[in-house]
Amino acid sequence: MTVALIQGRDIHVDAEGFLTDPGEWDEGLAEKLATNIGIALTESHWSAIRFARSDFEATGETPTLRRMATAGGVPTKDIFARARWRCAVCREHPFPGGR
């Protein structure tokens, strides 16, 4: 288990750098992670993130890109237009550079 220290907090991540405890996530963390890869989160980012999180809570599974598009109303092309953060959507929350 790797522990990342982000904004003075311990965040647990797996071997690929993904957060292992959804409870350790908050909006401040998302903004910090986005800043690290040079992105300022916009409302369209947030709508995708909120759908991914609420869907995970409801189903226990991270939504696929297809589900993001059909159930979440986030067009796949839009997700890839912001390709660098697509993992934030498809595999819970990213820890860039963790790999």
Added chain:
Amino acid sequence: MQTRYMRRLLVLGAGTAGTTVVNKLRPLLPREEWEITVVEPAAFHLYQPGLLFVPFGRYEPDQLLKPTSQFLPAGVTLITESVERIDRENNLVELAGGATLDYDQLVIATGTHARPDMTPGMAGPQLGHTVHEFYTLPGALALRKALEAWEGGRLVVHLTELPIKCPVAPLEFAFLADDHFRRLGIRDRVELTFATPLSGAFTKPIASERLGDMLDQRGIIVEPDFYVERVDEGALVSYDERVIPFDLLVTVPLNMGAEFVARSGLADELNHVKVDPYTFLADGCQNVFALGDAAALPISKAGSVAHFAVEVFVENFLEHIDGRPMKREFDGHANCFVESGAGKALLIDFNYDTEPLPGTYPLSVIGPLKLLKETRLNHLGKLAFRPIYWHMLLPGRRLPVPTEMSMAGKEMPTPQPEREDVTL
């Protein structure tokens, strides 16, 4: 209306799951209490694991097809028709021809199918010429013809989106193609690429690393994280606008469950039935189950999963129809041989909680098989499975393998360090 004292089990689909479940249940359900009806439009049962070998001329169609009715036991009625929709409120199934069938218990086992029409450009005039798939018998035969005439160039093996049935099949195809071109002495004239939406060769880390190494050793180029948007003439284009040119494309199209599942309000985004992963009871239903590839389970879609699932289901079903709770829980057990070319194969064995690990797989008579390692014995195991499938698995005979996954023989991965600090 005549009063019906008999209860009816209606099974939709006579593939691996549907055929096995009626063979197991018919002897256990008294004939004076239960009638069993199967609805299946296909007159012939296809041995799907054999399709992989068809493009390389190793199996002929007659080795892979047998009449559907041949595998259904006496006391089971077969209706050769397709399903229009399920009317759950009234416990009725409407058939395409307009007739209706009532049921007391319903099992959906209509599988999942390749849908090239769901990706723009994939099902166009290129299909069967420069674009191929081997998930159907006509597709596998067209690909055989193309390979026979092929003299080299860019061959791209591609996987559209998960889940697909037999998720190792595209990898196996890449390994067999590499072997095929080596035998012909033209491997140096073929650029072989493996394009996948996954970030590696397989869904699970340890197997992915092992299989990824095997692709490297064979000089097969991996294009990971490739999520296809469309197929242009002679090129795959991804959503992030990467372009992979090909002379010959062998793709695994999007796999989807039957349309009637969606029409009946039971489907996820891909028309697979949403079920409880431990009992297979469809969400929101008390008398509708889904087995095999038709069910949306968080495990590979494969015949082995259908087989293990049916064993758990049968015990639970007998409790359920007598109004008792279903006690057994499916563990997601899956295993499969992965053909790797040159007369060898790997074996993987895993479940919901345990990823494929190296080690040995205990098996009586022929001895332990090596896990995640290429051996001749694994290849022979893969070939031996075809007669086992026809003569033992489909008829519902017990196979000498445990239903639940066992850790015996498996090597545990090296534990990760307790704590490894990284500051960001």
